[in-house]
Amino acid sequence: xxxxxxxxxxxxxxxxxxxxxxxxxxxxxxxxxxxxxxxxxxxxxxxxxxxxxxxxxxxxxxxxxxxxxxxxxxxxxxxxxxxxxxxxxxxxxxxxxxxxxxxxxxxxxxxxxxxxxxxxxxxxxxxxxxxxxxxxxxxxxxxxxxxxxxxxxxxxxxxxxxxxxxxxxxxxxxxxxxxxxxxxxxxxxxxxxxxxxxxxxxxxxxxxxxxxxxxxxxxxxxxxxxxxxxxxxxxxxxxxxxxxxxxxxxxxxxxxxxxxxxxx
Numbered sequence: 001x002x003x004x005x006x007x008x009x010x011x012x013x014x015x016x017x018x019x020x021x022x023x024x025x026x027x028x029x030x031x032x033x034x035x036x037x038x039x040x041x042x043x044x045x046x047x048x049x050x051x052x053x054x055x056x057x058x059x060x061x062x063x064x065x066x067x068x069x070x071x072x073x074x075x076x077x078x079x080x081x082x083x084x085x086x087x088x089x090x091x092x093x094x095x096x097x098x099x100x101x102x103x104x105x106x107x108x109x110x111x112x113x114x115x116x117x118x119x120x121x122x123x124x125x126x127x128x129x130x131x132x133x134x135x136x137x138x139x140x141x142x143x144x145x146x147x148x149x150x151x152x153x154x155x156x157x158x159x160x161x162x163x164x165x166x167x168x169x170x171x172x173x174x175x176x177x178x179x180x181x182x183x184x185x186x187x188x189x190x191x192x193x194x195x196x197x198x199x200x201x202x203x204x205x206x207x208x209x210x211x212x213x214x215x216x217x218x219x220x221x222x223x224x225x226x227x228x229x230x231x232x233x234x235x236x237x238x239x240x241x242x243x244x245x246x247x248x249x250x251x252x253x254x255x256x257x258x259x260x261x262x263x264x
Contacts, residue, residue, distance in 0.1 A: 024038035034070050035071045041066075042084040076162065097111065125152065128148060147160055149173065164186065165199055167210050183210075188224035218261055219250050219251065237252075
């Protein structure tokens with residue numbers, strides 16, 4: 001099923017086709033390439049560790065059904081809700097995998113990007129951008145994570161947040177690049193209790209604040225369902241955007257359904 005989202009407030013629009021697979025995993029077409037964020041293709045199950053994670057729902061599209069992918073944008077490799085067992089196997093089928101410098105040391109074939117470092121794939125320039133997986137100082141516990149900005153001539157500028165909880169990082173990215181046209185934000189108020197009430201991804205309130213920093217960008221929220229440690233439902237996110245008068249900026253994808261999003 002294919003839906004077209006009307007974002008008439010955005011002038012001189014260009015469309016981006018996206019498919020939400022589940023959790024943080026999103027396939028989208030950009031610059032004559034197919035991109036995939038944080039591969040998670042396992043069926044429900046438990047992931048023991050210092051903190052056990054519980055996956056509640058499987059992917060809407062299996063790894064076998066997702067089709068050829070040119071580039072994976074991997075926020076980080078340390079947590080199963082961003083890279084599960086099947087997702088790790090999937091990396092070997094993809095020519096370009098971009099992530100953190102630490103992930104490049106741990107996983108063969110991964111290209112690590114430091115903050116503000118860029119690489120070019122085809123006609124697209126990809127830049128690693130700051131992300132913070134929790135409150136200030138969280139890196140010691142949550143590890144280093146990254147976001148990405150994609151740019152190409154004649155195409156909208158796309159921001160992929162990864163597991164970022166800090167609105168000030170979003171503001172730095174806007175200050176660096178100027179206009180962002182489409183933002184794929186990891187939301188859900190992920191919280192495993194490590195930092196008390198401080199969430200490790202954007203929540204309903206901070207996602208609105210990030211949207212305000214991003215100006216007219218179309219917001220596509222992902223990573224808001226499918227795992228037990230998400231503490232907010234997407235309905236709450238939608239309510240917050242509506243109350244803030246920004247519902248017209250929000251496009252909530254349905255897993256398994258292709259969306260053509262206008263942005264630019």
